[in-house]
Amino acid sequence: MMTTHKVKSVCPYCGVGCGIVLEVSENRVLKVTGDKEHPTNFGRLCTKGITCAQAIAESGRMEHAYIRSARGVEPRPFGIDEAIRETAKRLRAILDEHGPDAISFYVSGQMSLEAQYLINKLAKGFVRTNNIESNSRLCMASAGSGYKLSLGADGPPGSYQDMDRTNLFFVIGANMADCHPILFQRVLDRVKAGAKLIVVDPRRNATADKASLFMQIKPGTDLALLNGLLHLLVKNGHTDPAFIAEFTSGWEVMPSFLEDYPPDQVSEITGIPEADIRQVAQWIGESHEWMSCWTMGLNQSTHGTWHTNAICNLHLATGAICRPGSGPFSLTGQPNAMGGREMGYIGPGLPGQRSVLVEADRHFIEDMWSIPRGSLRTEVGTGTISMFQSMQAGEIKACWIICTNPVTTVPNRKNVIAGLQAAELVITQDAFLETETNRYADIMLPGALWSEAEGVMINSERNLTFMQKAVNPPGEAMPDWQIIARVACEMGFAASFTYSTSADVYLEIQKAWNPKTGYDIRGASYERLRETSIQWPCAPDSEDDRNPIRYLNNGISQNRKENADGTHPRLVFATESGKGIFLARPFLPPSEMPNSEYSFVLNTGRLQHQWHTLTKTGKIAMLNKLNPGPFIEIHPEDALMIGIREKDLVEVRSRRGHAVLPAVISERVRQGNCFAPFHWNDLYGENLAINEVTHDAVDPISFQPELKFCAVSLARCT
Structure with a gap:
C-alpha cells in the first residue's frame, strides 16, 4: 500500500505568498491544496497554485551541469563538482586580471531568502562589485525607491488584514483579478460587505469588471490624476490637519503646487470625465478607512518613483496610514521579491534595508561579515539596462544569471543578447534546461526548485513562510544557496561561505535587523x-x-x-526626522508618445493562467488550455480603419523591433491603444517577443526601465 505524507510550503508564483500543502509519496508530489491555516489565503488557490507541482517532474528539468567548449557549440553534461570548480576558477581569473567591476550578477525574486542573501554577500563583500541586479528592478525598484523617499524605508506600512476592514479600494495600474487572484477574492469579499472598488487602468480588465467606478485613463497620465485627487481633497476639506502637523513634513509647498491640477485640466490630460474624478475624490474623502493597491502599471514607468510618492501624499494628507484598514499597498510580482529587497540585491542595497551609500550601514555589515572597514564600495551601477550595455561595451567580462530569463524579460532584448555574446563568461543557474537565456551560457548549473529544498520566502505584506522540502531534486541539481556557497568557497572565500544547512545561513541573516527601519x-x-x-x-x-x-x-x-x-x-x-515626507511631483508626459509613424500605444501585461516566461506554467496542459497563446487586443474602430479582422495576423512594430500576433478585436482597450501579454517568446515560435517593442528609457531615481507601454505601428500581415 502506498504511504503518503503532507508537507507545507508556499506557492512559487506571484508575491501574494499563498500557503500550500503538498501530498507526497515515493518522491513525487501527488496533490497540492491550499493551506487553510495560512493567513494569506486560508485554503484558497488560483489555477497556477493548484497545478504548481506539475512543473517539478518530467518538465525538461536541468538534471546535470553543462559546459560549452566554445561559443556556438552544443553544451556537454558535466559533473556538478567539476562544473562548480570550473565556474569558480574562471570567475576568479577574471576578478584577478580585470578587477571586481568586470564581474556582474543578475538574480531573481524567485530565489529563497538564503540564496538572495548569499549572492549579495559574495558580490558586494568579497568580489567587491556593486554590479548586482535583479529582475525585481523591472517591477519593484520604483515602488521601493518611492517608499524610501516618502516614508524612509521600503515596503508597505500595512497588511493584507487592511483589506478585510477598509471602506474603499483604490486600485491603479494593477489587474488584481488576473495577477493577484487570491488577494482579489479578499477584495471582493469586502466589496460584498459594502466597500467601494475604484479601478484605474487604460484597459477594461477583469478587475475593472467588478469596479464600483472604472476610470479608463490615458496611458502615462496617472500622476496628473493622483495630483488632481489631492487637489480636490484639499478643496473639499477632506485632509487631516492634525495628522499632517504631527506626523509629516513638507506640506507647506503642497497647496500651491496642487493649484495646477484642477479637475477640468486633469480630465483633459487623463481622458477621464471630470464628474468621475470629483466622485472618486468625494468617496476617498468620506471613507474613514481607505487603501490603495498598485503594481506594474505605475511602477514600470520613467516616473515610477514619483507615482509611489504621489500615492503616499494622498495617504499622508488624509491620515489614512499605519492604522487598520488604511494605507498604500504595493503588490509584488514574484514570491520572494520582498525578501530580495530586504537583502539588498538591487543597486546599493545591503541586508536589513541598508545601503552602501550610508557609512553606518557599511560599517555594520562589514563587521557582521568580518571583513575590513572600507571593503564595501560606494560606487554603484545604474540598473539592469546599463549592466547589459556595459557587457556589450566590454567593461563587464562575466555575468552570473540565477533563476531568471533576461533574454525574454529585459527591454530591448537585442542589447541583452549582444551583451551576453560580448561577455567572456556567461553562467546560468536554472531549474530548467531549455530557456532563451541558456542558449547564450558557457556554463549551466542545475538549481533545485522551491519544493526540493528548505528555505524562507517573504510575501508582499512582510510575511515569512517556511518552505519544507517535499521531494529530492532530480539528478545532481542542488539548492541555489548551496551552489552559491560552494562557488564562493572555491573562489577562495571558504572561511565566510562554509555552511552546513540553509538554517545556518538564516541564522546569519537574522543578525541584520535594523532598528532604524x-x-x-x-x-x-x-x-x-x-x-x-x-x-x-x-x-x-x-x-x-x-x-x-x-x-x-x-x-x-x-x-x-x-x-x-x-x-x-x-x-x-524611518526618515531622518521621523516624519512622513510630502513630495511635490509634477506630471510630465511619457518618455515615448505616438507619432505619425508609430501611431498606437501598446500596453503589456500578464494573463491569469500563465506566468512570466512560461518556464513553469508553459509545461502544464491545463494552463495552456486556459491561456493557449499570445494575441493582440485592438479596438474595433482601429481594426476597421486598418482592415484587421478577428484572428488576422498583425505585425506590431516599434522603434526597436517587431512581433507578429493574432488579433482579438475588443472594446476592452481604448481607441488608439492595444494590449498584448508578454509571456510567449522564442521557444514558442518566431516574432513573439513583446519585450522587443518595449523601450529602455528609465526612471532617473530608481533606474527602473519603461516596460508597460510604448508607441507602435500596426499592420495586417498579407
Whole structure:
C-alpha cells in the first residue's frame, strides 16, 4: 500500500505568498491544496497554485551541469563538482586580471531568502562589485525607491488584514483579478460587505469588471490624476490637519503646487470625465478607512518613483496610514521579491534595508561579515539596462544569471543578447534546461526548485513562510544557496561561505535587523516558522505571528523617539526626522508618445493562467488550455480603419523591433491603444517577443526601465 505524507510550503508564483500543502509519496508530489491555516489565503488557490507541482517532474528539468567548449557549440553534461570548480576558477581569473567591476550578477525574486542573501554577500563583500541586479528592478525598484523617499524605508506600512476592514479600494495600474487572484477574492469579499472598488487602468480588465467606478485613463497620465485627487481633497476639506502637523513634513509647498491640477485640466490630460474624478475624490474623502493597491502599471514607468510618492501624499494628507484598514499597498510580482529587497540585491542595497551609500550601514555589515572597514564600495551601477550595455561595451567580462530569463524579460532584448555574446563568461543557474537565456551560457548549473529544498520566502505584506522540502531534486541539481556557497568557497572565500544547512545561513541573516527601519526577523526562527508563518517586525520575545502595522513608536523593533516635551509620538517613520515626507511631483508626459509613424500605444501585461516566461506554467496542459497563446487586443474602430479582422495576423512594430500576433478585436482597450501579454517568446515560435517593442528609457531615481507601454505601428500581415 502506498504511504503518503503532507508537507507545507508556499506557492512559487506571484508575491501574494499563498500557503500550500503538498501530498507526497515515493518522491513525487501527488496533490497540492491550499493551506487553510495560512493567513494569506486560508485554503484558497488560483489555477497556477493548484497545478504548481506539475512543473517539478518530467518538465525538461536541468538534471546535470553543462559546459560549452566554445561559443556556438552544443553544451556537454558535466559533473556538478567539476562544473562548480570550473565556474569558480574562471570567475576568479577574471576578478584577478580585470578587477571586481568586470564581474556582474543578475538574480531573481524567485530565489529563497538564503540564496538572495548569499549572492549579495559574495558580490558586494568579497568580489567587491556593486554590479548586482535583479529582475525585481523591472517591477519593484520604483515602488521601493518611492517608499524610501516618502516614508524612509521600503515596503508597505500595512497588511493584507487592511483589506478585510477598509471602506474603499483604490486600485491603479494593477489587474488584481488576473495577477493577484487570491488577494482579489479578499477584495471582493469586502466589496460584498459594502466597500467601494475604484479601478484605474487604460484597459477594461477583469478587475475593472467588478469596479464600483472604472476610470479608463490615458496611458502615462496617472500622476496628473493622483495630483488632481489631492487637489480636490484639499478643496473639499477632506485632509487631516492634525495628522499632517504631527506626523509629516513638507506640506507647506503642497497647496500651491496642487493649484495646477484642477479637475477640468486633469480630465483633459487623463481622458477621464471630470464628474468621475470629483466622485472618486468625494468617496476617498468620506471613507474613514481607505487603501490603495498598485503594481506594474505605475511602477514600470520613467516616473515610477514619483507615482509611489504621489500615492503616499494622498495617504499622508488624509491620515489614512499605519492604522487598520488604511494605507498604500504595493503588490509584488514574484514570491520572494520582498525578501530580495530586504537583502539588498538591487543597486546599493545591503541586508536589513541598508545601503552602501550610508557609512553606518557599511560599517555594520562589514563587521557582521568580518571583513575590513572600507571593503564595501560606494560606487554603484545604474540598473539592469546599463549592466547589459556595459557587457556589450566590454567593461563587464562575466555575468552570473540565477533563476531568471533576461533574454525574454529585459527591454530591448537585442542589447541583452549582444551583451551576453560580448561577455567572456556567461553562467546560468536554472531549474530548467531549455530557456532563451541558456542558449547564450558557457556554463549551466542545475538549481533545485522551491519544493526540493528548505528555505524562507517573504510575501508582499512582510510575511515569512517556511518552505519544507517535499521531494529530492532530480539528478545532481542542488539548492541555489548551496551552489552559491560552494562557488564562493572555491573562489577562495571558504572561511565566510562554509555552511552546513540553509538554517545556518538564516541564522546569519537574522543578525541584520535594523532598528532604524523596524526590519526585524529575530523572533522568526526556523523552529517557529516550521509551525506557522510570521509577519515582521518580529522581535526575539514576540509571541505574535501577525504584526500588521509598521512604524509604531513602541521601542520594540524600532528606536523609540521622544519629543522635546517628553512625550512619545504614536508613529515614527524611518526618515531622518521621523516624519512622513510630502513630495511635490509634477506630471510630465511619457518618455515615448505616438507619432505619425508609430501611431498606437501598446500596453503589456500578464494573463491569469500563465506566468512570466512560461518556464513553469508553459509545461502544464491545463494552463495552456486556459491561456493557449499570445494575441493582440485592438479596438474595433482601429481594426476597421486598418482592415484587421478577428484572428488576422498583425505585425506590431516599434522603434526597436517587431512581433507578429493574432488579433482579438475588443472594446476592452481604448481607441488608439492595444494590449498584448508578454509571456510567449522564442521557444514558442518566431516574432513573439513583446519585450522587443518595449523601450529602455528609465526612471532617473530608481533606474527602473519603461516596460508597460510604448508607441507602435500596426499592420495586417498579407
